[in-house]
Amino acid sequence: MASSMFGGIHPASRKENTRRKPLMLLEHPPAQVALPLAFHGGPSSLPLVKAGERVYAGQPIARPEGEDGAVLHASVSGRVEAIRELPHPWGGRAPAIVIANDGDNTPWPERPEGIKLSQASQEELMVRIEAAGIVDMGSDPLPAQVKILRARGRVDTLIVNAAECEPYITADLRLLQERGEPILKGTRALAKVLGVDRVVLAAESDMLTAVEALERRISRKRSRVELKTIRTRYPMGAEKQIVQSVTHREVPPGGRAEDVRCVVFNVSAAFAVGEALNKGLPLTHRAVTVTGGAVARPRNLWVPLGTPLKELVSSxxxxxxxxxxxxxxxxxxxxxxxSLEAPVLPNTNGLLCLAPWEQPREQAPTVCIRCGQCVSVCPMHLSPIFVVRALKENAAERLRSLHPQDCMDCGCCTYICPAHIPLADLVRQAAGQVRELEKGGDLHG
Structure with a gap:
């Protein structure tokens, strides 16, 4: 077990309330779901249905606009109430298809049959993945076929990322422990469609029970999937850090995993691919951890996409x-x-409701004591305090030379700073100003 990631921190995991709790269905199906047309990292989709129309669970209800989009499917059966703007979990409001749930979960009659991986060609797998509307379900939820086409022919390593490094969240852990077979099948399918030589499923060292179960499955099937356990550390789950830890290759600033011959998919996306092959199921559900000191019964839930967050709290x-x-x-x-009216999206892995006593006590920033901790924990090799100093002094060229735009916004510097300086917020501000400079603008305080 090794970790070669640069920097990082070890916040308290706070996973004990949900780590051993299995995935459960909602106590009561949602009365309605709201499926935003902007549900992934690409362009919004275009509706295929209108108000009053009956839809079935798994039916396509929106098509991609352009090549970088994804198909959106109904997560329940029922009737389309409206297409209207609603709160979006990423911020603001956005158009969503609102479906009144009839509670029957009637499947779409045109749902395809399952296919055998050994008998499917690369192109058949691509068609199935694209038709299922699968998006990567990590921090960068791009459509799966976009990532595959971008990587195919350029990469030699597929990494399936189960490194759930954020405190409190255990959704991927439970998925890994309870649904290992479709995860492995989806992993093998992604490897086949990409044509890669090496396949690695990366999990953290605090997932040992799930890892041992997967090891037994891999051994029985004589699978070529390599299971790699890495030391728990934040932000290990980020794409650049998981690539560095698994392959010892460092993604260049401004680059992507493909630049060092790797491609990374979240473990939930691998599961969705497995379900699309096994059962012909599109992406309609995901695992969500509902936790925090304010929640009466923290748990892991298996949730239809579009479910309002208030329904998760109720369950x-x-x-x-x-x-x-x-x-x-x-x-x-x-x-x-x-607003708890915002819906669950493909990358909603947790709903965290913090009690006031769980939140860090706000403290006024003091003077930097030059301890260097922000430099030592930055996973992107930045010097946050020097960035902040250049920003405050309006030193444009010095600021540009410090590359604040390479910040991955992980918050490690703010977390570790003994002077309580909001370093991450200030580095984010500096990054915006450097981008303005590069466009020909002026530095402003």
Missing amino acids: AGGFREEPGLILVGGPMTGVPQK
Whole structure:
């Protein structure tokens, strides 16, 4: 077990409340789901249905606009209520297809049959993956076929990323432990369609029970999937860091994994590929951890996409106390939520409801003590405090030479700073100003 990632921190894991809790269905199916047309990292999709129309579970309801889009499928059966703007978990509001759930979960009658991996060609696999509307379900939820086409012929290593490094979140852990067979089948399918030599499923060292179960499956099947356990460390789950830890190759600034002959898919996407092959199922559900000190019964849920966040809270017993902060995702990079009407998306791995006592006590920034900790923990080799100093002094050329635009926004520097300086926010501001400079603008304070 090794880790060659540069920098990083070790926040308290806080996973004990959900680590051993299996994936459960919602206690009551959602009365309606709202499926945003902007549900991945590419362009929004275009509706194929209109208000009043009956739809079936798994039916395509929106088509991609352009080559970089993805098909959107109904996650429940019922009737389309409207296409209207609703709160979006990434912020703001966005158009969504609202379906009144009839509770029957009637499957789409044109759903394809399962296919055998050994008998399917690369192109047949590509067609199946694209038709299933699968997107990568990590921090960069691009359509799967876009990542495959971008990588095919350029990479020699496929990494399936199960490194769930954010505190509190255990959705991928439970998926890995309970649904290993389709994950391995999806992994082998991705390897076949990519034509890669090496296939690695990377998990963290705090997932040992799931890892041991997978090892037995791999041994029985004599699979060529390599299972690699890496030391738990944040932000190990980020694409550049997982590539570095698995292959010892360093993705260049501004580059992608393909630049060092790797491609990375989240373990949930590998599971979705396996289900598309085994059962002909499109992407309609995902695992979500609902946790935090404000939640009465933290748990891991198997949730239809488009389910309002309030339904997840209800299935977790509601609030035991008023939450001080609600995030989609983990405490390091999660997106604050103003409304629990926002829906579950493919990359919604957690709903974190923090009680006031769980939140760090706000402290006024003091003077930098030049301890160098922000430099030592930055996984991108940046010098955050020097970036901040150049920003405050309006030193344009010095700021440009420090490359703040390479920041991955992980928050390690702010977390570790003993002077409580909001380094991550200031580096983000500096990065924006450098981008303005590169466009011919002026540096401003």
